[in-house]
Structures are given as structure tokens and as C-alpha cells.
Amino acid sequence: MDQPVLYSFRRCPYAMRARMALLQSGIQVELREVVLRDRPEHMMEISPKGTVPVLLLPDGTVLEESLDIMLWALDDSWLVGEWKSLIDGNDGEFKHHLDRYKYNNRYENPLLPEEHRSHVLSFLESYDHRLKESSYLCSDECTIADIALAPFVRQFANTNREWFDGLSLPNLHSWLSRMLEDELFRNCMAKHPQWKPEDEPIMFG
Numbered sequence: 015m016d017q018p019v020l021y022s023f024r025r026c027p028y029a030m031r032a033r034m035a036l037l038q039s040g041i042q043v044e045l046r047e048v049v050l051r052d053r054p055e056h057m058m059e060i061s062p063k064g065t066v067p068v069l070l071l072p073d074g075t076v077l078e079e080s081l082d083i084m085l086w087a088l089d090d091s092w093l094v095g096e097w098k099s100l101i102d103g104n105d106g107e108f109k110h111h112l113d114r115y116k117y118n119n120r121y122e123n124p125l126l127p128e129e130h131r132s133h134v135l136s137f138l139e140s141y142d143h144r145l146k147e148s149s150y151l152c153s154d155e156c157t158i159a160d161i162a163l164a165p166f167v168r169q170f171a172n173t174n175r176e177w178f179d180g181l182s183l184p185n186l187h188s189w190l191s192r193m194l195e196d197e198l199f200r201n202c203m204a205k206h207p208q209w210k211p212e213d214e215p216i217m218f219g
């Protein structure tokens with residue numbers, strides 16, 4: 015195996031951030047598109063927890079957390095400011111409320127969807143505040159925090175686009191549009207059929 019192998023799922027926000035980081039770094043990987051209800055045997059062998067993304071390196075190392083894949087792909091110039099606490103907040107509280115807002119009936123004893131939405135809103139207000147100071151979350155350049163958070167803010171926005179667009183958060187709106195219109199995001203959203211072991215490799219990057 016000469017190239018890393020990435021098990022990915024196009025619509026997964028964790029996989030999106032990993033694909034963006036890999037594209038940004040210019041590292042080419044073999045992309046294997048996963049359908050979550052029909053996960054490949056090989057992926058489950060190397061990463062029994064069964065989540066995507068998973069990156070298998072040529073030396074056999076397995077990276078099974080999107081943040082580890084981003085940190086492996088990006089050089090230190092991408093780690094700026096409070097990137098770690100922003101990602102922790104996103105992957106923790108933000109994601110918790112996003113899921114319960116979007117898929118409220120899948121959870122036992124959730125708050126009302128609107129209450130979960132309000133919790134997410136307080137994060138968005140703090141992002142908007144930051145984006146008043148700089149073009150991106152931690153600096154005037156795009157950094158790891160922007161790549162890591164944008165797919166989740168996008169998912170929240172798309173849950174009720176009209177409501178999101180009506181918020182008075184101009185800096186956040188402009189940031190999200192810039193992130194989603196960027197080539198990096200558009201290229202990371204290319205469509206691929208479900209991977210089968212007998213397929214010719216699809217190279218990504």
C-alpha cells in the first residue's frame with residue numbers, strides 16, 4: 015500500500031473536515047465511500063468502533079478520529095489561537111444540542127427542539143462576535159478551527175435555512191458563505207459511489 019486509505023462518508027461533517035484538511039495539505043489518499051448501514055469489513059477490522067472518517071496510513075497506523083486526521087495532515091501554521099477550545103466546544107456541547115434540535119424524536123427526554131436551538135444559538139453569537147474582530151474564527155486567515163467547525167454550522171443552518179438566514183449574525187453569515195463557496199469545500203463534496211473491495215481505487219486529493 016503506497017497511499018493512505020480514507021474511509022469516508024460524503025455527508026458526515028466529521029469526514030468533511032478530514033477531507034478538507036487532506037485536500038488542503040495536498041496529500042493524496044485512496045477514498046473509500048462508506049454507507050453506514052453497510053460498513054466495509056476491512057474498515058471494521060482496523061477500527062471496530064465503526065465511525066467515519068478512518069485513515070489507514072501505509073505503515074499500518076490507524077487514525078480513527080477526525081481531529082487526529084486533521085492534525086496529521088495540517089502543519090503547525092494552521093493551529094492558531096483558541097482552536098482547541100473552539101473544537102472541543104463544537105464536538106461537545108454544540109454537537110449535543112445540534113443533534114437534539116435536528117433529530118429530537120430519536121432521544122429520550124430531550125428538551126424541546128427550540129430549547130436545543132437556543133443553546134446552539136449562544137455558540138453562533140460567540141462566533142459572530144469573534145468574526146467581527148477577524149475574517150476567520152482565530153485570525154484573518156482560515157485555520158483548523160474554521161475547517162473543523164464549518165461543516166457543523168452548515169448542518170445547523172440547513173436544518174431550518176429560513177430561520178438561520180433571519181438571524182442578525184452578519185459576520186457569521188458571511189463567514190459560512192465564504193467557507194462553503196471556497197474550492198476546498200466544494201472539492202471535498204465530490205460524489206462517489208459506495209466502495210466495494212473489488213473496485214478500482216478512487217484517488218482523492
Ligand SMILES: N[C@@H](CCC(=O)N[C@@H](CS)C(=O)NCC(=O)O)C(=O)O
Nearest residue numbers: 026027028065066067078079080081
Ligand atoms: N469523534 C468521531 C465522530 C465520528 C462520527 O460520529 N461519525 C458519524 C457519521 S457523521 C458515524 O460514523 N456514526 C456512526 C453511526 O452512525 O453508526 C470523529 O471525530 O471522527
